[in-house]
Amino acid sequence: MALSKTALTRRSLLKSGAGAAAGLIAMPAIANAQAADAVKLSLEFRIYGGNAPMFLAAENGIFRDLRLDVTSDGSAGSADTLTRVANGSYQFGLADASAVAEFAGRNPEAAPKIVMTVFDVFPAVIMSWKRKPIKSLKDLAGVKLGTSASDAGSKILPALLARNHIDPASFTRMNLDVKLRETMLMKGDVDATIAFDYTALFNLVDNGVKIEDINLLYFKDFGFNFPGNSLIASREMIEKNPDLVKRMALGCARAWVAADRDRKAAIAAVTKRDKLLRSEVEVPRISWVLDRLIKTPEVKQNGIGYIDEKRLTDGLVVLADGLKFTKPITVADIYDGRFLPPAADRKFA
Structure with missing residues:
Protein backbone atom coordinates (compact mmCIF):
# COMPACT_ATOMS: atom_id res chain seq x y z
CA MET A 1 0.00 0.00 0.00
CA ALA A 2 2.84 2.28 0.80
CA LEU A 3 4.26 1.70 -2.68
CA SER A 4 0.85 2.42 -4.18
CA LYS A 5 0.56 5.65 -2.23
CA THR A 6 4.05 6.62 -3.33
CA ALA A 7 3.21 5.90 -6.96
CA LEU A 8 0.03 7.88 -6.72
CA THR A 9 1.88 10.73 -5.11
CA ARG A 10 4.48 10.74 -7.86
CA ARG A 11 1.80 10.67 -10.54
CA SER A 12 0.04 13.53 -8.78
CA LEU A 13 3.26 15.46 -8.58
CA LEU A 14 3.99 14.85 -12.24
CA LYS A 15 0.50 16.02 -13.17
CA SER A 16 0.88 19.04 -10.94
CA GLY A 17 4.26 19.79 -12.46
CA ALA A 18 2.88 19.49 -15.97
CA GLY A 19 0.00 21.78 -15.05
CA ALA A 20 2.35 24.30 -13.51
CA ALA A 21 4.58 24.20 -16.57
CA ALA A 22 1.57 24.74 -18.81
CA GLY A 23 0.58 27.64 -16.60
CA LEU A 24 4.04 29.16 -16.89
CA ILE A 25 3.89 28.81 -20.66
CA ALA A 26 0.47 30.47 -20.74
CA MET A 27 1.40 33.36 -18.43
CA PRO A 28 3.36 35.40 -20.99
CA ALA A 29 0.39 35.26 -23.35
CA ILE A 30 -1.91 36.54 -20.60
CA ALA A 31 0.59 39.23 -19.63
CA ASN A 32 0.99 40.31 -23.24
CA ALA A 33 -2.77 40.51 -23.66
CA GLN A 34 -2.95 42.91 -20.73
CA ALA A 35 0.28 44.81 -21.36
CA ALA A 36 0.05 48.57 -21.68
CA ASP A 37 0.75 50.19 -25.04
CA ALA A 38 3.81 52.43 -24.92
CA VAL A 39 2.76 55.84 -26.19
CA LYS A 40 4.85 58.94 -26.90
CA LEU A 41 2.94 62.22 -26.61
CA SER A 42 4.45 65.47 -27.86
CA LEU A 43 3.11 68.43 -25.91
CA GLU A 44 2.14 71.74 -27.52
CA PHE A 45 4.99 73.60 -25.80
CA ARG A 46 7.33 73.19 -22.87
CA ILE A 47 6.27 71.23 -19.80
CA TYR A 48 4.24 73.47 -17.48
CA GLY A 49 0.82 73.97 -15.94
CA GLY A 50 -0.86 74.27 -19.33
CA ASN A 51 -0.36 70.56 -19.96
CA ALA A 52 -0.21 69.30 -16.36
CA PRO A 53 -3.24 66.96 -16.74
CA MET A 54 -1.14 64.61 -18.88
CA PHE A 55 1.23 64.11 -15.95
CA LEU A 56 -1.64 63.73 -13.50
CA ALA A 57 -3.13 60.97 -15.67
CA ALA A 58 0.20 59.16 -15.74
CA GLU A 59 0.46 59.36 -11.96
CA ASN A 60 -3.07 58.64 -10.75
CA GLY A 61 -3.82 55.59 -12.92
CA ILE A 62 -6.04 57.11 -15.62
CA PHE A 63 -3.67 56.05 -18.39
CA ARG A 64 -2.80 52.74 -16.71
CA ASP A 65 -6.47 51.75 -16.46
CA LEU A 66 -6.75 52.24 -20.23
CA ARG A 67 -3.62 50.12 -20.85
CA LEU A 68 -1.59 53.18 -21.81
CA ASP A 69 2.01 53.82 -20.80
CA VAL A 70 2.32 57.47 -21.83
CA THR A 71 5.55 59.44 -21.98
CA SER A 72 4.87 63.17 -22.42
CA ASP A 73 7.64 65.38 -23.79
CA GLY A 74 7.83 69.14 -24.24
CA SER A 75 8.28 70.69 -27.67
CA ALA A 76 9.25 73.94 -29.34
CA GLY A 77 5.60 74.53 -30.19
CA SER A 78 2.70 73.17 -32.22
CA ALA A 79 4.67 73.14 -35.48
CA ASP A 80 7.32 70.96 -33.83
CA THR A 81 4.66 68.59 -32.49
CA LEU A 82 2.98 68.31 -35.88
CA THR A 83 6.27 67.39 -37.51
CA ARG A 84 6.97 64.76 -34.85
CA VAL A 85 3.56 63.13 -35.26
CA ALA A 86 3.65 63.32 -39.05
CA ASN A 87 7.05 61.61 -39.27
CA GLY A 88 6.06 58.89 -36.79
CA SER A 89 8.52 59.70 -34.00
CA TYR A 90 5.50 60.37 -31.75
CA GLN A 91 2.13 58.64 -32.03
CA PHE A 92 0.13 61.52 -30.55
CA GLY A 93 0.47 65.19 -29.84
CA LEU A 94 -1.19 68.28 -28.47
CA ALA A 95 -1.23 71.09 -31.00
CA ASP A 96 -3.13 74.27 -31.75
CA ALA A 97 -5.99 73.63 -34.17
CA SER A 98 -5.00 76.52 -36.44
CA ALA A 99 -1.49 75.05 -36.70
CA VAL A 100 -3.03 71.71 -37.70
CA ALA A 101 -4.91 73.49 -40.49
CA GLU A 102 -1.78 75.31 -41.62
CA PHE A 103 0.17 72.04 -41.71
CA ALA A 104 -2.61 70.42 -43.74
CA GLY A 105 -2.49 73.31 -46.17
CA ARG A 106 1.22 72.75 -46.74
CA ASN A 107 1.32 68.94 -46.41
CA PRO A 108 -2.15 67.64 -47.26
CA GLU A 109 -1.17 63.97 -47.55
CA ALA A 110 0.90 63.74 -44.36
CA ALA A 111 -0.96 66.07 -42.01
CA PRO A 112 -2.08 64.62 -38.65
CA LYS A 113 -5.72 65.01 -37.71
CA ILE A 114 -7.48 66.32 -34.64
CA VAL A 115 -9.22 63.45 -32.84
CA MET A 116 -10.48 65.58 -29.94
CA THR A 117 -10.43 69.30 -29.28
CA VAL A 118 -9.32 70.34 -25.79
CA PHE A 119 -9.36 74.16 -25.68
CA ASP A 120 -12.75 75.44 -26.83
CA VAL A 121 -11.29 78.95 -27.15
CA PHE A 122 -8.46 80.00 -29.46
CA PRO A 123 -6.07 81.54 -26.90
CA ALA A 124 -4.53 84.21 -29.15
CA VAL A 125 -4.92 87.75 -27.83
CA ILE A 126 -3.68 91.26 -28.37
CA MET A 127 -2.12 91.90 -24.97
CA SER A 128 -1.68 95.46 -23.74
CA TRP A 129 -1.52 97.45 -20.52
CA LYS A 130 -4.71 98.54 -18.78
CA ARG A 131 -3.30 102.07 -18.66
CA LYS A 132 -3.29 102.11 -22.49
CA PRO A 133 -5.65 99.29 -23.45
CA ILE A 134 -6.38 97.86 -26.89
CA LYS A 135 -10.10 97.16 -26.54
CA SER A 136 -10.86 96.90 -30.26
CA LEU A 137 -8.87 96.74 -33.48
CA LYS A 138 -9.53 100.45 -33.99
CA ASP A 139 -7.42 101.13 -30.90
CA LEU A 140 -4.35 99.88 -32.78
CA ALA A 141 -4.02 103.27 -34.48
CA GLY A 142 -0.63 104.76 -33.62
CA VAL A 143 0.42 101.69 -31.61
CA LYS A 144 3.66 99.70 -31.78
CA LEU A 145 2.43 96.09 -31.99
CA GLY A 146 4.84 93.23 -31.36
CA THR A 147 4.26 90.24 -33.63
CA SER A 148 6.15 87.06 -34.49
CA ALA A 149 6.78 85.34 -37.78
CA SER A 150 5.86 81.97 -36.30
CA ASP A 151 2.72 82.31 -34.19
CA ALA A 152 -0.73 81.69 -35.63
CA GLY A 153 -2.23 84.94 -34.37
CA SER A 154 0.36 87.07 -36.13
CA LYS A 155 -0.04 85.11 -39.36
CA ILE A 156 -3.79 85.54 -39.64
CA LEU A 157 -3.92 89.12 -38.35
CA PRO A 158 -3.88 90.68 -41.87
CA ALA A 159 -6.96 88.68 -42.87
CA LEU A 160 -8.80 89.81 -39.75
CA LEU A 161 -7.75 93.43 -40.26
CA ALA A 162 -9.23 93.31 -43.76
CA ARG A 163 -12.47 91.78 -42.49
CA ASN A 164 -12.77 94.54 -39.89
CA HIS A 165 -11.80 97.33 -42.33
CA ILE A 166 -8.65 98.29 -40.41
CA ASP A 167 -5.78 99.88 -42.33
CA PRO A 168 -2.57 97.95 -41.45
CA ALA A 169 -0.62 101.16 -42.08
CA SER A 170 -2.41 102.81 -39.15
CA PHE A 171 -0.05 101.13 -36.66
CA THR A 172 3.55 99.93 -36.54
CA ARG A 173 4.08 96.19 -36.65
CA MET A 174 7.35 95.17 -35.00
CA ASN A 175 8.67 91.66 -35.60
CA LEU A 176 10.10 90.15 -32.42
CA ASP A 177 11.46 86.92 -30.99
CA VAL A 178 8.76 85.26 -28.89
CA LYS A 179 11.36 84.68 -26.17
CA LEU A 180 11.66 88.46 -25.79
CA ARG A 181 7.96 89.24 -26.14
CA GLU A 182 7.12 89.87 -22.49
CA THR A 183 10.42 91.66 -21.86
CA MET A 184 9.80 94.11 -24.70
CA LEU A 185 6.29 94.79 -23.43
CA MET A 186 7.55 95.40 -19.90
CA LYS A 187 10.32 97.72 -21.14
CA GLY A 188 7.91 99.69 -23.31
CA ASP A 189 9.60 98.76 -26.58
CA VAL A 190 6.13 97.76 -27.80
CA ASP A 191 2.72 99.00 -26.66
CA ALA A 192 1.01 95.67 -27.23
CA THR A 193 1.84 92.20 -28.47
CA ILE A 194 0.13 89.16 -29.96
CA ALA A 195 0.41 86.11 -27.73
CA PHE A 196 -1.37 83.10 -26.30
CA ASP A 197 -2.95 84.31 -23.08
CA TYR A 198 -2.12 81.42 -20.75
CA THR A 199 1.53 81.45 -21.84
CA ALA A 200 2.44 85.14 -22.00
CA LEU A 201 0.19 86.36 -19.20
CA PHE A 202 1.68 84.00 -16.63
CA ASN A 203 5.19 84.67 -17.86
CA LEU A 204 4.46 88.27 -16.87
CA VAL A 205 3.04 87.12 -13.53
CA ASP A 206 6.25 85.16 -12.96
CA ASN A 207 8.07 88.48 -13.39
CA GLY A 208 5.98 90.28 -10.81
CA VAL A 209 3.26 91.78 -13.03
CA LYS A 210 -0.31 91.77 -11.70
CA ILE A 211 -2.99 90.20 -13.89
CA GLU A 212 -5.30 93.15 -13.24
CA ASP A 213 -2.77 95.45 -14.95
CA ILE A 214 -3.08 93.58 -18.26
CA ASN A 215 -5.76 93.99 -20.93
CA LEU A 216 -6.59 91.12 -23.30
CA LEU A 217 -8.43 91.39 -26.61
CA TYR A 218 -9.28 87.91 -27.91
CA PHE A 219 -9.23 87.00 -31.58
CA LYS A 220 -12.67 85.43 -31.14
CA ASP A 221 -13.98 88.93 -30.42
CA PHE A 222 -13.10 90.18 -33.89
CA GLY A 223 -13.85 87.29 -36.20
CA PHE A 224 -11.89 84.10 -35.46
CA ASN A 225 -13.87 81.74 -33.23
CA PHE A 226 -11.72 78.62 -33.67
CA PRO A 227 -10.78 76.00 -31.05
CA GLY A 228 -7.28 75.91 -29.59
CA ASN A 229 -5.10 73.05 -28.37
CA SER A 230 -6.29 69.65 -29.53
CA LEU A 231 -5.27 66.00 -29.36
CA ILE A 232 -3.85 64.91 -32.72
CA ALA A 233 -2.88 61.56 -34.25
CA SER A 234 -1.19 60.58 -37.48
CA ARG A 235 -3.30 59.36 -40.37
CA GLU A 236 -1.50 56.03 -40.21
CA MET A 237 -2.32 55.64 -36.52
CA ILE A 238 -5.98 56.46 -37.16
CA GLU A 239 -6.16 53.90 -39.96
CA LYS A 240 -4.13 51.06 -38.45
CA ASN A 241 -4.79 51.32 -34.71
CA PRO A 242 -8.14 53.02 -34.10
CA ASP A 243 -8.53 51.27 -30.73
CA LEU A 244 -5.37 52.96 -29.43
CA VAL A 245 -6.61 56.33 -30.72
CA LYS A 246 -9.92 55.79 -28.96
CA ARG A 247 -8.24 54.93 -25.65
CA MET A 248 -5.87 57.90 -25.89
CA ALA A 249 -8.75 60.31 -26.50
CA LEU A 250 -10.59 58.83 -23.53
CA GLY A 251 -7.50 59.17 -21.34
CA CYS A 252 -7.05 62.79 -22.39
CA ALA A 253 -10.67 63.62 -21.59
CA ARG A 254 -10.52 61.92 -18.19
CA ALA A 255 -7.21 63.66 -17.44
CA TRP A 256 -8.69 67.13 -17.86
CA VAL A 257 -11.83 66.27 -15.88
CA ALA A 258 -9.64 64.93 -13.05
CA ALA A 259 -7.42 68.02 -13.17
CA ASP A 260 -10.48 70.22 -12.83
CA ARG A 261 -11.49 68.33 -9.68
CA ASP A 262 -8.04 68.70 -8.11
CA ARG A 263 -5.97 71.42 -9.74
CA LYS A 264 -3.26 71.37 -7.09
CA ALA A 265 -2.76 67.64 -7.63
CA ALA A 266 -2.29 68.25 -11.36
CA ILE A 267 0.38 70.85 -10.69
CA LEU A 277 8.15 75.17 -11.98
CA ARG A 278 6.54 77.26 -9.24
CA SER A 279 3.13 76.15 -8.03
CA GLU A 280 2.15 79.73 -7.18
CA VAL A 281 2.35 80.48 -10.92
CA GLU A 282 1.22 77.14 -12.34
CA VAL A 283 -1.92 76.62 -10.24
CA PRO A 284 -3.38 79.95 -11.42
CA ARG A 285 -2.27 79.07 -14.97
CA ILE A 286 -4.16 75.77 -15.09
CA SER A 287 -7.17 77.44 -13.46
CA TRP A 288 -7.10 80.09 -16.18
CA VAL A 289 -6.97 77.41 -18.87
CA LEU A 290 -9.83 75.43 -17.39
CA ASP A 291 -12.11 78.33 -16.51
CA ARG A 292 -11.51 80.55 -19.55
CA LEU A 293 -10.33 78.37 -22.43
CA ILE A 294 -12.01 75.02 -21.83
CA LYS A 295 -15.15 75.29 -19.71
CA THR A 296 -17.25 77.48 -21.98
CA PRO A 297 -21.06 77.23 -21.68
CA GLU A 298 -21.10 74.80 -24.62
CA VAL A 299 -18.48 72.55 -23.06
CA LYS A 300 -20.14 72.67 -19.64
CA GLN A 301 -23.29 71.39 -21.31
CA ASN A 302 -21.78 68.87 -23.73
CA GLY A 303 -18.38 67.95 -22.27
CA ILE A 304 -14.76 68.58 -23.23
CA GLY A 305 -14.10 67.87 -26.89
CA TYR A 306 -17.49 69.09 -28.06
CA ILE A 307 -17.20 71.19 -31.21
CA ASP A 308 -19.74 72.65 -33.60
CA GLU A 309 -18.23 71.79 -36.97
CA LYS A 310 -19.58 75.04 -38.43
CA ARG A 311 -17.02 76.83 -36.27
CA LEU A 312 -14.32 74.78 -37.96
CA THR A 313 -15.72 75.54 -41.41
CA ASP A 314 -15.93 79.29 -40.74
CA GLY A 315 -12.47 79.36 -39.19
CA LEU A 316 -10.93 77.56 -42.15
CA VAL A 317 -12.17 80.35 -44.42
CA VAL A 318 -10.25 82.91 -42.35
CA LEU A 319 -7.17 80.70 -42.20
CA ALA A 320 -7.21 80.09 -45.95
CA ASP A 321 -7.26 83.84 -46.49
CA GLY A 322 -4.57 84.61 -43.92
CA LEU A 323 -2.24 81.67 -44.58
CA LYS A 324 -2.70 81.44 -48.35
CA PHE A 325 -3.33 77.70 -48.60
CA THR A 326 -2.23 76.11 -51.86
CA LYS A 327 -5.44 74.05 -51.92
CA PRO A 328 -8.80 74.35 -50.17
CA ILE A 329 -8.87 72.71 -46.73
CA THR A 330 -12.06 71.07 -45.48
CA VAL A 331 -13.09 69.99 -41.99
CA ALA A 332 -12.48 66.36 -43.00
CA ASP A 333 -8.85 67.23 -43.80
CA ILE A 334 -8.12 68.23 -40.20
CA TYR A 335 -10.72 66.59 -37.95
CA ASP A 336 -11.98 63.06 -37.30
CA GLY A 337 -14.73 63.03 -34.69
CA ARG A 338 -15.21 59.26 -34.54
CA PHE A 339 -12.98 58.94 -31.47
CA LEU A 340 -14.81 61.36 -29.20
CA PRO A 341 -15.35 59.59 -25.85
CA PRO A 342 -18.82 59.16 -24.30
CA ALA A 343 -20.25 62.33 -22.78
CA ALA A 344 -20.14 60.82 -19.28
CA ASP A 345 -16.33 60.70 -19.49
CA ARG A 346 -16.06 64.24 -20.83
CA LYS A 347 -18.37 66.23 -18.58
CA PHE A 348 -17.10 68.39 -15.75
CA ALA A 349 -18.73 68.23 -12.33
Missing part, protein backbone atom coordinates in the same frame (compact mmCIF):
# COMPACT_ATOMS: atom_id res chain seq x y z
CA ALA A 268 2.03 68.63 -8.08
CA ALA A 269 2.33 65.95 -10.77
CA VAL A 270 3.93 68.22 -13.36
CA THR A 271 6.33 69.82 -10.88
CA LYS A 272 7.75 66.36 -10.21
CA ARG A 273 8.80 66.32 -13.88
CA ASP A 274 10.16 69.89 -13.83
CA LYS A 275 11.22 70.99 -10.38
CA LEU A 276 11.88 74.56 -11.54
